[in-house]
Amino acid sequence: MGSKTKATPKRSGGAGLSWRSIALVALIGATLATLAMRPALRSFVVGHVSVLVSGSQGSADALDPDMYDYEGHMADRKIFEVVALPGKGKGAIAVRDIKRGELVLREKPLLVAPDEETPRAWVNELFFNWTYSPSKRDTFFNLTHSHLWLDDDPETGLPPKVNIDPPTQTPDERFWLTEAILTTNVAAITLNDAPLRGLFPRFSRVNHVCPGANNVNYEWREEEGEMRIYAVRDIKKGTELGHSYIGQVGPRAARIKHLEETYGFTCNCKFCTLDAEATEQRDAWAAEWKALETDFDARSGNGTLPGKEAIRIVRDLWELSLKLDYTTDRARFSEEAGLVAIAHGDKKAAVQWLKLAHKYFTIEVGVDSVDAERVEELLDNPTKADDWASKERLTLDGPDKAWFDT
Numbered sequence: 001m002g003s004k005t006k007a008t009p010k011r012s013g014g015a016g017l018s019w020r021s022i023a024l025v026a027l028i029g030a031t032l033a034t035l036a037m038r039p040a041l042r043s044f045v046v047g048h049v050s051v052l053v054s055g056s057q058g059s060a061d062a063l064d065p066d067m068y069d070y071e072g073h074m075a076d077r078k079i080f081e082v083v084a085l086p087g088k089g090k091g092a093i094a095v096r097d098i099k100r101g102e103l104v105l106r107e108k109p110l111l112v113a114p115d116e117e118t119p120r121a122w123v124n125e126l127f128f129n130w131t132y133s134p135s136k137r138d139t140f141f142n143l144t145h146s147h148l149w150l151d152d153d154p155e156t157g158l159p160p161k162v163n164i165d166p167p168t169q170t171p172d173e174r175f176w177l178t179e180a181i182l183t184t185n186v187a188a189i190t191l192n193d194a195p196l197r198g199l200f201p202r203f204s205r206v207n208h209v210c211p212g213a214n215n216v217n218y219e220w221r222e223e224e225g226e227m228r229i230y231a232v233r234d235i236k237k238g239t240e241l242g243h244s245y246i247g248q249v250g251p252r253a254a255r256i257k258h259l260e261e262t263y264g265f266t267c268n269c270k271f272c273t274l275d276a277e278a279t280e281q282r283d284a285w286a287a288e289w290k291a292l293e294t295d296f297d298a299r300s301g302n303g304t305l306p307g308k309e310a311i312r313i314v315r316d317l318w319e320l321s322l323k324l325d326y327t328t329d330r331a332r333f334s335e336e337a338g339l340v341a342i343a344h345g346d347k348k349a350a351v352q353w354l355k356l357a358h359k360y361f362t363i364e365v366g367v368d369s370v371d372a373e374r375v376e377e378l379l380d381n382p383t384k385a386d387d388w389a390s391k392e393r394l395t396l397d398g399p400d401k402a403w404f405d406t
């Protein structure tokens with residue numbers, strides 16, 4: 001999935017990417033005690049693994065009129081509806097014009113799963129708890145799934161037949177189906193820095209478009225215990241909402257392969273359907289973007305990136321992001337440039353870069369996000385920042401004025 005940024009929380013890249021490769025998260029002892037205090041989540045211990053399910057219908061959060069619970073309440077303020085879309089299963093369609101920066105969804109998780117191949121004991125415990133909450137169980141099984149991730153039958157060479165009807169299926173079949181639904185629908189989240197997988201039934205109806213073609217962005221809010229979606233462009237009523245399952249910009253062939261293997265569909269977003277020449281050009285820009293990002297992160301990480309060069313790279317990244325129509329990471333690099341300017345004691349450049357960062361954080365993750373608030377604090381008084389003028393004084397370039405209008 002996409003690179004971890006210093007400023008922004010880790011992006012999940014849509015549903016469940018890369019979780020297979022990460023070690024089993026066992027939440028025990030103190031961690032569990034903390035989790036159990038969260039009002040929206042209740043935890044159960046199975047062996048060394050915790051199972052978290054959303055709060056009871058009677059919880060205070062369930063009455064919050066602005067937040068979806070697992071049944072998709074908030075009907076009176078509906079911004080999008082979930083409808084069947086040819087070739088895509090279901091998808092989310094705007095039922096009114098949506099302004100850029102608008103909050104489109106807040107949703108609590110139906111469940112939080114370990115960030116690993118799902119333990120059988122976890123599935124058994126989940127079903128035990130859902131005996132008392134059939135509507136949660138039904139919400140879960142109504143979700144779509146792509147692969148069942150089963151080996152072919154050695155005798156026939158065909159995928160095994162699996163009964164997907166929960167009441168009549170065997171424990172094995174139930175396990176496989178649960179695993180498949182999780183793989184297709186979860187988003188990577190964190191609780192107390194532990195990587196986990198969250199399942200959000202409304203959120204998970206949003207289909208994929210490749211980076212740059214997305215009109216919404218999502219953000220897991222650990223503090224609030226909720227998933228959020230923000231509009232990153234003006235969206236006309238009747239338009240499908242789309243975000244990227246694959247994090248950052250990358251070459252078309254790799255995107256298509258990954259999506260086919262992981263989710264079983266062939267992407268036909270506006271960037272996957274460009275002609276050969278335009279695809280080659282876009283792939284080249286994406287490769288350039290990635291190389292600059294890697295270089296910036298490596299050298300700023302080990303303290304060997306000189307200030308002027310750092311600003312030049314951020315400006316190049318910005319230019320490329322405009323060519324790619326890629327908005328993700330604009331805020332992050334603008335903040336990085338602001339921090340460089342602070343370290344070199346250039347208040348004017350720092351303020352310009354931080355204003356740009358604040359604008360984009362506000363659009364992409366909300367004005368009340370940790371990111372936007374952190375930048376706002378710096379903006380209030382850049383000369384009071386810890387490392388103000390900690391390096392040689394330099395006069396640095398700011399962002400182009402026109403970038404504020406993008």
Ligand SMILES: C[S@@+](CC[C@H](N)C(=O)[O-])C[C@H]1O[C@@H](n2cnc3c(N)ncnc32)[C@H](O)[C@@H]1O
Pocket residue numbers: 015087088089090091143144145146184185204205206207208209263264265266267268269
């Ligand atoms: C998280 S779900 C999205 C909602 C889903 N379409 C549904 O019916 O609930 C992911 C699955 O949706 C389908 N999907 C997502 N984006 C798609 C796209 N751009 N084109 C075709 N199918 C897509 C794939 O089957 C994928 O495995």
